[in-house]
Amino acid sequence: MPTEGHAERSDVQRAWEEAFGAPPPRFLSHSFMQRALIHDAQCRRHGSLPAKTLRTLRRLAEDAPTSRIAAPDLRPGAHLVREWNGRSYQVEVIEGGYRMDGRTWTSLSALARHITGTTWSGPRFFGLSGRRKIPA
Known part of the structure; x- marks a missing residue:
């Protein structure tokens, strides 16, 4: 996945499948997927995620319910x-x-x-x- 510029959604979806072993859930935004892929690359380079986080990501990738949904990204001015x-x-x-x-x-x-x-x-x-x- 390119680190500069704005990757196409299809490229980001392919990178997601390669990184997490399953297609991304339909509701994930393009920008969220990019941030998650960057985070995953950092974790692979510098150390893994906690087990609880890995379980939550697997559930999201499987479109399964999780115990908590993250708060929306709030932008200045909201x-x-x-x-x-x-x-x-x-x-x-x-x-x-x-x-x-x-x-x-x-x-x-x-x-x-x-x-x-x-x-x-x-x-x-x-x-x-x-x-x-x-x-x-």
Whole structure:
């Protein structure tokens, strides 16, 4: 797979099959597949992935359900809104973190902890993770 430029989807799919031994699931985006292939090449060169990660990747490659679907890739400029205890919180995604009420946080979990006063998974608190079915 070329490392520079923008590889064609069919080239990326062939590279995926070579790397993971199965065609990619239909729902994977072109950019995700490219990033996964680059990560796989780094792991092969510098060391393997943890067993749990390998199992999850195998399930994804087989189109099998996994226990958790990753949160979507949030780009700067996106806004998250969450109501908690009668107040609406609006969070802006910025480069390298999140901004709310003029303050910046580096993780959604830290922001959720600030809002609730307890430990929360930030992506789960903002409704970005958990068991979800992705349309085919």
